[in-house]
Amino acid sequence: MANAIRALAMDAVEQAKSGHPGMPMGMADAAAVLFTQFLRFDPKAPDWPDRDRFVLSAGHGSMLLYALLYLTGYAAMTLDELKRFRQLGSRTAGHPERGHAGGIETTTGPLGQGFGNSVGMALAERLLAAEFGDEIVDHRTYVLASDGDLMEGVSHEAASLAGHLGLNKLIVLYDDNSVSIDGPTELAFSDDPLLRFRGYGWAAERIDGHDHTVIAEAIRRAQKSDRPSLIACRTTIAFGAPTKAGTAAAHGAPLGAVEIAGARERLGWSEPPFVVPEDIRAEWQETGTRGEALRHAWEARLNSLSAKRRADFLRRQRRELPAGLDEAIIKICGEFREKNVKVATRQASGTVLDTLTRVVPELVGGSADLTPSNNTKAKDQKDVCRGDYSGRYIRYGVREHGMAAAMNGIAVHGGLIPYGGTFLTFSDYARPSIRLAAFMGAGVIYVMTHDSIGLGEDGPTHQPVEHLAALRAMPGLYVYRPADPVETAECWALALQRRDGPSLLALTRQSVPLLRREPDFENRSAHGAYVLAEAEGARQITLLATGSELSVAMAAREILAREGIHAAVVSMPCWELFEKSPREYRDAVLGSAPRVAVEAAVEFGWARWLGPRGAFIGMRGFGASAPGEALFPHFGITPEKVAEAARSLL
Numbered sequence: 001m002a003n004a005i006r007a008l009a010m011d012a013v014e015q016a017k018s019g020h021p022g023m024p025m026g027m028a029d030a031a032a033v034l035f036t037q038f039l040r041f042d043p044k045a046p047d048w049p050d051r052d053r054f055v056l057s058a059g060h061g062s063m064l065l066y067a068l069l070y071l072t073g074y075a076a077m078t079l080d081e082l083k084r085f086r087q088l089g090s091r092t093a094g095h096p097e098r099g100h101a102g103g104i105e106t107t108t109g110p111l112g113q114g115f116g117n118s119v120g121m122a123l124a125e126r127l128l129a130a131e132f133g134d135e136i137v138d139h140r141t142y143v144l145a146s147d148g149d150l151m152e153g154v155s156h157e158a159a160s161l162a163g164h165l166g167l168n169k170l171i172v173l174y175d176d177n178s179v180s181i182d183g184p185t186e187l188a189f190s191d192d193p194l195l196r197f198r199g200y201g202w203a204a205e206r207i208d209g210h211d212h213t214v215i216a217e218a219i220r221r222a223q224k225s226d227r228p229s230l231i232a233c234r235t236t237i238a239f240g241a242p243t244k245a246g247t248a249a250a251h252g253a254p255l256g257a258v259e260i261a262g263a264r265e266r267l268g269w270s271e272p273p274f275v276v277p278e279d280i281r282a283e284w285q286e287t288g289t290r291g292e293a294l295r296h297a298w299e300a301r302l303n304s305l306s307a308k309r310r311a312d313f314l315r316r317q318r319r320e321l322p323a324g325l326d327e328a329i330i331k332i333c334g335e336f337r338e339k340n341v342k343v344a345t346r347q348a349s350g351t352v353l354d355t356l357t358r359v360v361p362e363l364v365g366g367s368a369d370l371t372p373s374n375n376t377k378a379k380d381q382k383d384v385c386r387g388d389y390s391g392r393y394i395r396y397g398v399r400e401h402g403m404a405a406a407m408n409g410i411a412v413h414g415g416l417i418p419y420g421g422t423f424l425t426f427s428d429y430a431r432p433s434i435r436l437a438a439f440m441g442a443g444v445i446y447v448m449t450h451d452s453i454g455l456g457e458d459g460p461t462h463q464p465v466e467h468l469a470a471l472r473a474m475p476g477l478y479v480y481r482p483a484d485p486v487e488t489a490e491c492w493a494l495a496l497q498r499r500d501g502p503s504l505l506a507l508t509r510q511s512v513p514l515l516r517r518e519p520d521f522e523n524r525s526a527h528g529a530y531v532l533a534e535a536e537g538a539r540q541i542t543l544l545a546t547g548s549e550l551s552v553a554m555a556a557r558e559i560l561a562r563e564g565i566h567a568a569v570v571s572m573p574c575w576e577l578f579e580k581s582p583r584e585y586r587d588a589v590l591g592s593a594p595r596v597a598v599e600a601a602v603e604f605g606w607a608r609w610l611g612p613r614g615a616f617i618g619m620r621g622f623g624a625s626a627p628g629e630a631l632f633p634h635f636g637i638t639p640e641k642v643a644e645a646a647r648s649l650l
């Protein structure tokens with residue numbers, strides 16, 4: 001059965017003239033043991049919520065996963081798809097892409113990410129089990145990771161977090177083959193992963209990764225462990241290939257006809273390309289049917305829940321929000337207006353969360369050790385601890401990348417909505433995972449505070465300047481920069497409503513005035529941009545602003561009004577949503593008058609909104625260490641400068 005994986009991997013890579021045969025051939029034994037004896041899955045219901053998760057973190061070995069899905073009978077993974085490996089429009093992309101076929105739990109390829117996701121999945125399992133009971137939620141997360149996965153920094157953060165939280169249902173099969181692209185791993189890697197993982201609080205052992213009995217015994221031990229487990233499987237890359245086995249030459253290139261013929265002979269595999277003998281095929285298919293009875297038993301248990309709990313569980317699986325969100329947002333905005341609050345948007349966000357976490361029970365918060373700064377912990381939230389997973393707040397520690405990767409795992413696991421905080425400038429530390437959330441459409445929410453020079457004294461190391469531009473450049477990520485408490489609440493509602501992609505809230509450290517005072521509530525941020533204050537008279541100038549600079553634009557409008565110049569102010573909390581608004585709406589908002597944009601960040605990207613006759617007031621380089629109030633005038637981000645730029649355009 002393992003040889004079926006090897007043959008399909010060799011054949012598909014050969015046919016595509018590209019791909020990675022080595023890892024699937026090396027880990028075929030471990031994968032076969034896992035899928036035939038342990039993994040609980042049902043190809044007929046790939047989304048069965050209580051299935052075990054299998055994460056191919058070493059995504060370059062995608063043919064291993066595709067072969068397994070084909071052999072076990074996932075309808076979407078046909079033989080034809082294997083034959084179209086890596087071709088345009090096929091489900092068999094170069095690296096596994098979530099959504100291409102059932103059984104692909106997460107998008108992998110950038111090494112370390114799948115590993116990080118798996119920690120989030122294993123954590124999500126514990127959180128949901130604490131809420132709905134072991135009868136309904138009781139599954140394991142299995143990972144196949146390579147040397148590259150373990151070398152990547154994110155695996156260190158993720159493994160450390162998993163050990164700390166005692167995620168004992170997480171089992172990693174490590175392809176300990178001592179080969180990477182450059183050659184033997186000893187060129188660059190002399191860690192002792194066993195010692196390292198034990199240091200994190202994991203169980204770790206090394207086994208012969210080609211001995212099926214030994215592999216099964218190790219997995220059985222791991223299943224009983226009170227801590228996460230690393231099973232280092234000593235394997236030979238491209239096991240079976242006569243001259244390339246054990247060498248880097250087998251990592252990422254077709255083996256070639258001669259080598260493949262030799263491998264077939266050694267493995268005792270006489271079938272032509274893409275043919276699996278009937279008896280072996282039948283055994284694999286049998287493996288794929290085992291889970292159906294387990295699923296039915298689970299469905300019966302689900303049906304024995306009270307109607308309310310069952311409905312809640314299923315609603316969350318469908319990624320639908322509970323009733324009451326809109327009313328809650330309207331109420332919060334009403335209170336902000338009544339009190340005329342002048343607070344930082346991070347603080348407004350904290351107030352919003354105090355309510356939202358009650359209305360939306362699937363919200364799971366956290367921060368990378370900046371909880372008091374990010375205002376991410378709601379009043380009612382309790383910490384998640386090792387052994388007690390009933391809390392809904394995760395202390396991610398100073399692990400931004402690990403946090404973002406875990407949040408992807410929580411989001412794709414289903415049943416929970418993760419949000420997590422850090423400073424906006426450290427979005428760089430999380431960026432590879434943010435990119436994958438955007439790419440695979442994971443509904444993660446980032447709460448990134450201290451969003452400009454306005455943070456002040458911590459200085460230029462902490463003051464983001466290019467981050468908004470860099471994040472807005474990422475396809476699929478919605479970047480929100482609310483200007484006041486009301487916009488903050490609106491942006492939170494929009495981020496929650498977006499269940500098929502990530503949202504990032506960029507929030508201020510410093511206080512901002514309440515600018516949205518109209519008595520009737522409409523979520524105006526939903527348009528992405530809107531006219532906050534129309535010109536009094538025919539519009540001569542349009543001032544565009546986001547976040548804390550919206551009040552700068554409003555003050556500039558006053559200055560200009562005193563001089564008889566009619567300026568409108570447009571708030572632009574979310575460029576991505578504005579782009580999606582109808583053209584007529586956008587044209588009406590932007591108007592035909594010259595435009596001045598003000599944002600305490602670099603200009604990059606603003607050209608699209610400024611039009612041919614526009615000016616930009618913002619940052620031209622890094623910030624400086626000083627109180628925030630001193631920095632805005634120092635860098636020329638003032639109402640006077642905005643008014644001056646406007647005058648120069650008339």
Ligand SMILES: Cc1ncc(C[n+]2csc(CCOP(=O)(O)OP(=O)(O)O)c2C)c(N)n1
Pocket residue numbers: 022023058060061109110111112146147148149152175177179180181237251
């Ligand atoms: C973040 C990241 N960096 C680099 C790569 C390119 N890459 C793909 S596989 C690999 C390393 C291969 O070694 P190993 O992980 O041991 O896999 P094996 O050769 O055993 O299949 C590298 C550097 C990548 N996929 N992701």
